[in-house]
Amino acid sequence: MADDTTFQNYIGGQWVDAQSGETFESRNPARTSDLVGHFPLSGGADVEAAVAAAKAAFETWRLVPAPKRGEILKRVGDLLTERKNEIAFEMTREMGKPHFETKGDVQEAIDTAYYAMTMGRQLFGHTVPSEMNNKFNMTVRRPIGVCGLITAWNFPVAVPTWKMFPAILSGNTVVFKPSEDAPHSGMLLVKVMEDAGVPPGVVNLVQGAGATGQAIVEHDDVAAISFTGSSETGAALAQQAAADHKRVSLEMGGKNPAIVMEDADLDLAMEGLIWGAYGTTGQRCTATSRLIVHEDVHDELVERVIAKAKELRLGYGNDAGVDVGPLINQKALDKVAGYMDVAREDGASIALGGAAATGDGLDDGFFFQPTLFTNVTRDMRVAREEIFGPVLSVIKVSSFDEAIDVANDVKYGLSSAVYTRDIARAFQALRDIDAGITYINGPTIGAEAHMSFGGVKATGNGHREGGWEVYDFYTETKTCYIDFSGGLQRAQIDNYDD
């Protein structure tokens, strides 16, 4: 680090400035007068250096036995555990979610590290019978090469580790570009990698704004891109990468439904809705943004959610007792505020919130009141578009089939939840909801590191993070035929022909 407030890129094991010498700022979204730091505004030359370092390191890293790579990831997990509180404090300061949530974010990274360690001894291929005598068939996994990792700011430690840990465990090297809204959190993660003994060049950090990500995507020596962010950026990036025959994994937006039926435990549903919709200020790809509720319990549930939401304490997430932090920046605040007009124009009612939150220490941050829209119909924009803020749209239905139909009637398909005591409905939901993830009697949030994570439709492109499936993304299969017949195969074929 150059000093307390000026931070650098990490390329080939060295901390360096952007070659242009330019920087950008990161500020606390709860107290914008608090400067987190200046970060390198990297360009093509910095990406070039990082990719070259990653390419050179790949030649030795790919030959390190996978269990040994796993041991390094174990040390990464141990160091993250030691630094959990301090990293969480800085994450809250930089991106706003409360300390209990950023600690959870680091915990997810720890779980991902320990899971990766176990995968070092389980990077299985297959052995398959041959059609011939004296011949052996098997598949093995090989790393792909240099992987570009481009991430959003809302899970600034956990989500990068969903990519970085399986990538390097598999023998790849990486160039990581955190969101410009969470550069410090990304830097703290990379510092852990350095201190845990990850060799130079295996993990490279290039900070910057949109142009930096684009330079990574366009680089000829980058073999694969893993992206988490908006559907718009993901679609543009995938087009570019397809032209260059690169492998791409996309994790994008959501418009996640929670269905609450008339037989549900309403206390449980209310609790799940509060944290699913308003936790992380609604800035999760898995946030609950649509409540699809049976007409028999609509009024009672809405009343309970409003009463509980009014108790939520907004504030700076490193202060004790804060439940909900700010939005990430002014642009996000303007976007969420703009949806209040959209709701009114479409004929929805604002039953709770509906404006920026001010006073009581909130004036220097991007705070928005927890908001609930009622009288929403499925065709309204607030029922279809990702708002990415503390906003829940309530849609009333009169049957379970209608609820599933409404749930599926959006372009996204990441997470979903169903509250019911009827096991047949639960299984029908698991079968029929078009989403990558369905929770029964739990909120739409709460991913576990060893379970696959990802969505369908405009949310993703068929790949998964988490679990063992992510290792399919970061490895290529090599098919191996071993012939120990000493030339007898021809004779066997001739025999078949007879």
Ligand SMILES: NC(=O)C1=CN([C@@H]2O[C@H](COP(=O)(O)OP(=O)(O)OC[C@H]3O[C@@H](n4cnc5c(N)ncnc54)[C@H](OP(=O)(O)O)[C@@H]3O)[C@@H](O)[C@H]2O)C=CC1
């Ligand atoms: N499905 C999932 O797992 C998740 C999805 N998300 C989604 O992320 C979105 C919010 O994140 P947000 O940061 O606003 O998303 P963006 O799409 O704006 O940015 C995501 C990342 O892409 C980079 N980027 C921007 N333009 C380009 C480009 N042309 N080429 C390559 N990289 C580029 C950004 O860099 P920079 O910031 O420097 O511009 C950032 O690092 C929401 O839609 C949310 O649903 C969030 C978390 C999880």
Ligand SMILES: O=C(O)CCC(=O)C(=O)O
């Ligand atoms: O809580 C979850 O399901 C994880 C959400 C997540 O990773 C995200 O929103 O980026």
